[in-house]
Amino acid sequence: MAGRRGAVLSIESTSVQDYVKAIYAFTEWQDAAVTASRLAARLSVANSSVTGMVAKLVDLGLAEHRKYGPISLTTSGRALALAMVRRHRLIETFLVTELGYGWDEVHDEAEQLEHTVSDAFVARLDAKLGRPPRDPHGDPIPAADGSVAYPPAYRLDGVDDGHAGRLVRVSDEDPGVLRFLDRHGIGLDAHLLVRHGAGSPVELLLGPSAPALPVDAALTRALWIGGSVPHEGCTLRNPL
Amino acid sequence: MAGRRGAVLSIESTSVQDYVKAIYAFTEWQDAAVTASRLAARLSVANSSVTGMVAKLVDLGLAEHRKYGPISLTTSGRALALAMVRRHRLIETFLVTELGYGWDEVHDEAEQLEHTVSDAFVARLDAKLGRPPRDPHGDPIPAADGSVAYPPAYRLDGVDDGHAGRLVRVSDEDPGVLRFLDRHGIGLDAHLLVRHGAGSPVELLLGPSAPALPVDAALTRALWIGGSVPHEGCTLRNPL
DNA sequence: GCGGTTTTTGAGGCACACCTAAAGATAAGG
DNA sequence: CCTTATCTTTAGGTGTGCCTCAAAAACCGC
Structure with a gap:
């Protein structure tokens, strides 16, 4: 049943790791079935290519897949994904806090390194960094045992007018977004107040005296805020 | 002339990098022609495989090779080799000084990472480490411009009875050697005095009161001492 | 100039991941 | 229920990179 083809591929293949990570990523911040075409995109x-690769993941016991059905991870698939995510985020943290990278510069480097470093390296790096709970983009770093604590967070495009909160996470996929935030002095944990103009783009209020900052649609899909409370008037209170 | 076959291979191929590094390594601490069979070994x-790969190196302008002749690096081949050696040694240094690895544990990890990290990473790491002149095994770290300063050093099996000096470098190829030195408390820069027993193995004297330490042939080929002076009596003086 | 060694050539294999094109399954609407 | 548009799978094939074995060719010391 399992292993009907050669199945020489191992858990160490960077492709296998990337597929598993991609499947995991699909459900990390949303609840959508992972279909072959979405993965392919x-x-x-x-x-x-996805069909073929997923068959290998199934052979390796990492994924489950009924023909024409959605793709999901097995327990060991999820464990592998979490291990990769852990590596990625620890490496990103290292690059920023120890080597002085900007948070917009670390993604690609981490993407490479995560496939190369040993488990011992990861363990030592984690200790050296003081077991950080989250990476430079606010993403939680899974513990060595695979447990992750996701902070409550809402994507900006799903947040109603007048909510306030802290910037909990920024998707690291678009460096441009990160540089935009840098330009406006917005970092993790910044206090934000969301205002919907009538038909106009979403605006962010950064403080009582700062001017409103209009943000485009891409931005609203990359920013996540937490500790959200409805505001009264236009005064920022301490939302958390 | 050049590029007579497909030659799609690039300077980024780990195999290419390993071959170039291996060719360079041959002449780093000795003066021997690099033959195909030695490389293969x-x-x-x-x-x-060596014949084929060396042809690719020639196509890439990294190596020179007359049929049936020895193999040597071109200027750009040497530059690539030095860049790889620099990466390797900086990474080893990082693993030891920042992550707490033992000097016997770093070789394999560095061997992987050197192919993965970016130039920017190397530059930042070098700065972070304070531009170290040598790695944990005493090997000099080439500068970014490719210059290297080799300390004068003599392999122990070429040192006559009665010479004294500091431990300048230890080959990192055999972790067992490194652990042996650890067990006896010998680190880089340790003062050593060499004694040849009649027909018996070489002995090292570590200090006026320490007992002589017999070392086997493998050891004498892995240890390099510098600042060598003939000793008088059995008293260790400051050899440097 | 001969024999042993080294090197090169030639032919082939294998792992891995990808693609295109065609065929098959599914699901939504009429 | 059938049609149609969409998604997924199959089949066949490409390309890279590196390796092997076996045989032919060159080299070198005597």
């Missing part, structure tokens, strides 16, 4: 490969 | 591949 995310990984920039043809649909048929 | 060092890289654990068949002779014919």
Whole structure:
């Protein structure tokens, strides 16, 4: 049943790791079934490549997949994904806090390194960094045992007018977003107040005296705020 | 002339980098012609693999090779080799000084990472470490411009009876050697006095009161001492 | 100039991941 | 229920990179 083809591929293949990570990522901040075409789009490969690769993941016991059905991870698949995510985020943290990278510069480097470093390296790095709970973009770093604590967070495009809160996470996929935030002095944990103009773009209020900052649609999909409370008037209170 | 076959291989291929590094390593601490069979032995591949790969290096302008002749690096080949050596040694230094690895544990990890990290990473790491002149095994770290300062050093099996000096470098190829030195409390820069018993193995004297330490042939090929002066009596003086 | 060693050539294999094109399954609407 | 548009799978094939074995060719010391 399992292993009907050669199945020489191992858990150490960077492709396998990338697929597993991509499947995991799909459900990390949203609840959507992972279909072959969605995976293909995310990984920039043809649909048929996904079919083939997923069959290998199934052989390796990492994924579950009924023909024409959605794709999901097994327990060990999830464990592998979490291990990769842990690596990625610890490495990003290291690059920023120890080597002085900007938070917009770390993604690609981490993407490479996560496949290369040993488990011992990860363990030592974690200790060196003081077991950080989250990475430079606010993403929680899974513990060595695979447990993760996700902070309550809402994507900006799902937040109603007048809510206030702290910037909990920023998607690291678009460096441009990160540089935009840098330009406006917005970092993790910044206090934000959300205002919807009538039909106009969402605006962020950064403080009582700061001017409103209009943000485009891409931004609202990249920013997540937490500790949200409805505001009264236009005064920022301490939302948390 | 150049590029007579497909030659799509690039300077980023880990194999290319390993071959170039291996060719460089041959002449780093000795003066021997690099023949195909020696390269094959060092890289654990068949002779014919070396012939093929060296042809690619020639196409890439990294190596020079007349049929049936010895193999040497071009200027850009040497530059690539030095860049790889720099990466390797900086990474080893990082692993030891920042992550607490033992000097016997870093070689393999560095061997992987050196192919993965970016130039920016190397530059930042170098700065973070304070531009160290040598790695944990005493090997000099090439500067970013490719310059290297080799300390005068003599391999122990070429040192006559009665010479004294500091431990300048230890080959990192055999972790067992490094652990042996650890067990006896010998680190880089340790003062050593060399004594040849009649027909018996070489002995090291570590200090006026310490007992002589017999070392086997493998050890004498892994240890390099510098600042060598003939000793008088059995008293250790400051050799440098 | 001969024999042993080294090197090169040639032919081939294998792992891995990808693609295109065509065929098959599914699901939504009429 | 059937049609149609969409998604997914199959089949066949490409390309890279590196390796092997076996045989032919060159080299070198005697």
